[in-house]
Amino acid sequence: MIELAHVSKRFGDEAAVDDISLHVPKGKFCALVGTSGCGKSTTLRMINRLIEHSEGDIILDGQAIEAYDPVKLRRRIGYVIQHTGLFPHWTVARNIGLVPRLLKWSAAEVQARVEELMNLLGLSEGEFGHKYPHQLSGGQAQRVGVARALAADPDILLMDEPFGALDPITREKLQDELARIQAKMHKTVVFVTHDMDEALKLADHLVVMRAGRIVQQGSPLALLQHPIDPFVESLLGGLERGLKQASLTRVKDHMTSMGQALPAQSRIPADFSLRQALSMMLRDHCDRLTVVDSHDVPVGELSLRRIIKEAQLDKGSVRE
Amino acid sequence: MSLLDALPTPRLGWEGRRPNGVLLSLSVVMLAAFWLFDVVSMAPNRIVAGTGYGALEAFGWPGALLATLLLSAIGIFAWQPSVRHYRALLASLVILLALMPLGLMASSYLLIDPALPQARLGLGAAYWVVLFLLLLCLIEARLRLKLSRLLPTLLLTGVALIWWLCAALWLDNLALVQEFRARDEQFVRAIGQHITLVSIAVSISVIVGTLLAMLMRRYSRLQKVAFALLNFLQTIPSIALFGLLLGPLAWLAANVPFLAQLGVSGIGTAPALIALITYSLLPMVRNTYIALEEVSPATLEAAKGMGMRSGQRFWQVRLPLALPVLLEGVRITTVQAIGLTAVAALIGAGGLGTFIFQGLGQAAMDMVLLGALPILMLALVVDAGLGALAEALRPGGMQ
Numbered sequence: 001m002i003e004l005a006h007v008s009k010r011f012g013d014e015a016a017v018d019d020i021s022l023h024v025p026k027g028k029f030c031a032l033v034g035t036s037g038c039g040k041s042t043t044l045r046m047i048n049r050l051i052e053h054s055e056g057d058i059i060l061d062g063q064a065i066e067a068y069d070p071v072k073l074r075r076r077i078g079y080v081i082q083h084t085g086l087f088p089h090w091t092v093a094r095n096i097g098l099v100p101r102l103l104k105w106s107a108a109e110v111q112a113r114v115e116e117l118m119n120l121l122g123l124s125e126g127e128f129g130h131k132y133p134h135q136l137s138g139g140q141a142q143r144v145g146v147a148r149a150l151a152a153d154p155d156i157l158l159m160d161e162p163f164g165a166l167d168p169i170t171r172e173k174l175q176d177e178l179a180r181i182q183a184k185m186h187k188t189v190v191f192v193t194h195d196m197d198e199a200l201k202l203a204d205h206l207v208v209m210r211a212g213r214i215v216q217q218g219s220p221l222a223l224l225q226h227p228i229d230p231f232v233e234s235l236l237g238g239l240e241r242g243l244k245q246a247s248l249t250r251v252k253d254h255m256t257s258m259g260q261a262l263p264a265q266s267r268i269p270a271d272f273s274l275r276q277a278l279s280m281m282l283r284d285h286c287d288r289l290t291v292v293d294s295h296d297v298p299v300g301e302l303s304l305r306r307i308i309k310e311a312q313l314d315k316g317s318v319r320e
Numbered sequence: 321m322s323l324l325d326a327l328p329t330p331r332l333g334w335e336g337r338r339p340n341g342v343l344l345s346l347s348v349v350m351l352a353a354f355w356l357f358d359v360v361s362m363a364p365n366r367i368v369a370g371t372g373y374g375a376l377e378a379f380g381w382p383g384a385l386l387a388t389l390l391l392s393a394i395g396i397f398a399w400q401p402s403v404r405h406y407r408a409l410l411a412s413l414v415i416l417l418a419l420m421p422l423g424l425m426a427s428s429y430l431l432i433d434p435a436l437p438q439a440r441l442g443l444g445a446a447y448w449v450v451l452f453l454l455l456l457c458l459i460e461a462r463l464r465l466k467l468s469r470l471l472p473t474l475l476l477t478g479v480a481l482i483w484w485l486c487a488a489l490w491l492d493n494l495a496l497v498q499e500f501r502a503r504d505e506q507f508v509r510a511i512g513q514h515i516t517l518v519s520i521a522v523s524i525s526v527i528v529g530t531l532l533a534m535l536m537r538r539y540s541r542l543q544k545v546a547f548a549l550l551n552f553l554q555t556i557p558s559i560a561l562f563g564l565l566l567g568p569l570a571w572l573a574a575n576v577p578f579l580a581q582l583g584v585s586g587i588g589t590a591p592a593l594i595a596l597i598t599y600s601l602l603p604m605v606r607n608t609y610i611a612l613e614e615v616s617p618a619t620l621e622a623a624k625g626m627g628m629r630s631g632q633r634f635w636q637v638r639l640p641l642a643l644p645v646l647l648e649g650v651r652i653t654t655v656q657a658i659g660l661t662a663v664a665a666l667i668g669a670g671g672l673g674t675f676i677f678q679g680l681g682q683a684a685m686d687m688v689l690l691g692a693l694p695i696l697m698l699a700l701v702v703d704a705g706l707g708a709l710a711e712a713l714r715p716g717g718m719q
Contacts, residue, residue: 050625075627085622089640098626148626158625 001026002047002156002188007056009042016042018212019056024205026155027186031203033196033235039212040192044158047190048077060156075099078149078157078187082164084141086133092118092144093129099152117147120181139170146178150185157187163198175201196235200224200244208232221248247275254307255291255300267292270299277302340398342460343409347395350453354391358444360427363495365438366684372444378427387423390416391450394457403465410461410475417454417479420447421486428493440495442686473704495686496693499675507675511694514671517589517664518657518698521596526650528597529604536609543609550602558595558663565591566667592661592669599660600653607649611642644710651706658699662691 002024009017017039024030032040045051046058049070058065065073086095096117097110105113118125121143133141142162149157163171179202182189193199199206200220207217208231216228224245227233237244252270266284268277270291277289287304358372359379375384390412397409424441432439462472491497500507536543556564569591573580584590615638623633665673675691678684 045625048625050621071627071629073627074625079622079625081618081622081625083618085618085625087619087623087637087641098628102627102632 001059001061002030002190003057003059004043004047005057005059007043007046007053007058009039009046009051010054015212017046017053020209020212020214021056022207022214022217024188024190026188028204029182029189029191029202030205030207031191031193031199032207032209033193033199034209034215036194038209040209041160043209044160044190044192047156048074048079048158050074075102075152076154076156078152078154080142080145080149080157080159080162082161084133084145086141086144086148088133091130091132092123092136093125095133095144096147096151098148103152113151114147117150120150121147121177123147137170138166139174142166142174143177146174146181150181150187155188157189159189159191161192161194164193164195171198178202196237197244200248208235221245224248243275243278246278247273249274251277251289251291251302252300254310255302256306258298258301266290267296267298268302269294274307278304278307338401340401340460340464343398343401343457344395346453346457346460347391347398350394350450351388351391353446353449353453354387355446357446357449359446360424360431360444361442362427362431363440363442364436366440366495366498370440370442373427373431375446378431378444379423380426380430383423383426386419387416390419401464406461406465410458410465413454413458413461414475414479417451417458417476418482420451421483421491424494425486425490428491432493439493440498440686441491441493442495470708496689499684499686499690507690510670510672510674510691513669514658514661514673514695514698517592517596517661517669517671518654521593521600521657521661522650522654524593525597525600525604525653529601529649529653530608530646532601532605533608533612536605537612546605550605553598554602558599558660559666561595561598562591562663562667565594569594587667587669589669591667592664596657596660596664600657603652603656604649607652608642608646611645611649612638614645615641643713647706647710647713651703651710654702654706655699658695658702662695 002022004020004022006019006021007017008015008019020039020043022030022043032043034040042051046053047060047065049065049068060068060073086092087098090098093111093114096114100110100113114129115125118128123140123143128136128140128144133144136144145162149159163174166174175198182202191199191202203220205217206220206223208215208223210231216223216232223232224236224241227236227241233241250270251268251272251274254274255270266280266286267290268280270293280289281287281304289302290298291300291302293299354375357374359375361370361372363370375387378384379387393412394409397405397412424443428441432441458472458476487494487497492501532546536546566587569584573585619641620633620637623637628636661669661671662673662676665671665677672691672695676688679687679689679691
């Protein structure tokens with residue numbers, strides 16, 4: 001659990017972070033979003049004391065971070081940065097095993113852990129273990145960066161624009177992997193990004209920052225439904241907001257049991273997003289879809305009219 | 321096209337088909353020098369000035385023809401370059417280098433009257449020009465063929481062995497050999513002194529330089545002052561520095577018995593070492609400082625964020641990553657010190673410079689060469705060795 005209460009950071013007279021309060025419950029994924037220079041990175045780096053905060057309290061697992069030895073504190077927090085920060089003179093395996101070695105694990109334990117993590121991130125130990133960072137593609141290098149951060153099994157993971165330098169396809173793939181790993185491991189994650197789609201896709205809790213202050217925070221759906229001001233609205237995509245909201249909503253939350261009318265021609269799996277359903281309706285020129293389960297057996301029906309009515313009632317369910 | 325242009329060309333592409341201008345012109349210049357200048361000179365004894373001889377007289381027509389053919393071959397192969405032609409060219413170069421001492425044997429057979437045991441053979445302008453240009457050709461061929469430093473070094477070692485063998489066994493008449501024979505013990509001692517002076521000076525400046533660079537990183541005020549001072553010291557001519565050290569050191573030796581016991585005096589090893597270290601500090605400190613500062617901040621930030629202590633960050637991350645640039649500093653410093661140590665002979669510190677200054681005094685150029693050539697060889701060997709080491713230490717074999 002991470003708790004920030006009225007935290008500020010001043011560099012001289014300039015306040016990089018100005019009186020922010022934030023609560024990330026254990027196992028939740030919190031994304032800090034904002035334009036560059038808004039203080040989101042500074043906020044992140046105050047948590048592992050790479051930057052010391054000037055005012056307020058940062059509390060980790062019930063204890064103020066000043067009470068921890070900074071080195072020991074950092075060893076129990078996973079840290080991923082944009083340009084991986086891998087050590088160019090170490091092999092992939094040695095890079096991943098860094099924190100366990102710092103924690104004086106035995107060689108065999110380190111080796112086993114490295115293999116486990118490389119498997120988790122889809123890197124074959126035999127193929128990549130002995131390579132050096134400059135021999136990897138951007139995506140592979142960032143997988144290694146994530147593996148290194150997870151190596152000592154920290155409860156907390158800080159990620160500073162980890163996928164910012166990757167091409168869109170690789171970025172999306174790694175986002176999916178991260179979501180998969182998070183669903184399995186339930187780390188407490190603080191994730192900094194300027195990419196709102198990335199934040200909407202991954203976060204349980206969204207924090208929008210501007211000029212060192214928090215403008216708005218809440219669940220992604222809550223923000224999409226009620227952006228507090230034009231700035232947040234434009235960050236959330238302006239006119240695209242409706243579709244972004246739809247992409248956070250599952251088909252099964254809006255389907256009804258099969259009606260009297262003939263089943264619709266087009267079929268959609270129940271765990272697809274509403275956005276995909278709308279896209280399918282546009283493509284197939286229809287206003288009804290048959291919802292199927294994972295075995296392609298019809299389980300219900302989705303109608304455009306009903307979706308719109310429910311959107312008016314503002315009843316979308318919050319994801320997870 | 322120049323030697324440096326050759327560096328970034330990754331493969332022998334379409335432009336490989338065009339004549340290699342560098343090798344072509346080198347070949348033409350070598351042929352011209354070979355036929356226009358004196359190849360060797362012969363003197364009946366050490367005092368008389370020698371008479372020059374051209375290629376035909378020196379090598380006889382078979383030798384001259386063979387040399388001409390091999391030198392032209394370089395031009396012909398360079399006219400239509402391909403990997404095969406470059407290899408053939410490399411072979412011609414090595415054969416030529418290996419044949420050069422044999423040519424001298426031919427000259428001594430053809431030109432020297434056995435009745436004159438004092439007669440001596442000197443190397444002429446053509447000989448030096450061809451030797452120097454052949455080495456340039458070797459560098460160019462190495463770059464074109466993308467060979468590592470190792471293979472040409474091995475080839476040159478083989479060639480050097482042949483040279484040494486010829487000089488030791490058959491080339492009694494060569495002036496250089498005679499100069500060496502006359503003072504072989506002195507020569508070995510001088511090389512020993514030279515290497516010792518350089519090693520001590522470089523070791524001390526590596527230690528002091530590294531410490532100074534680390535202090536400069538901590539105290540930024542020191543950085544400006546120290547660089548200004550070191551830059552200033554670098555501008556003092558070496559002979560002037562020896563003069564400046566003479567007085568204070570002589571005074572110290574006279575007034576502090578302990579230092580006098582250590583061998584400190586106005587002339588000799590002590591001022592030589594002080595001057596060498598003074599000159600070595602700037603390149604050493606500058607490279608060490610830059611090497612340590614250049615390490616990517618993102619990498620160091622990651623090291624800190626992972627929970628490495630500051631000592632661990634320095635020894636495991638900063639220093640290993642700085643090492644190639646740092647070694648580059650050691651290389652520059654050492655090569656510079658090898659040259660500077662020659663001047664130290666002036667104040668009686670010994671070393672190979674002794675021969676250079678004695679030879680200059682006696683107008684005996686061969687004796688100057690006896691001092692200058694080993695200095696050149698030492699510098700080349702150190703340069704190649706430390707260069708290869710720095711390359712090998714690049715992170716993960718990165719180029």
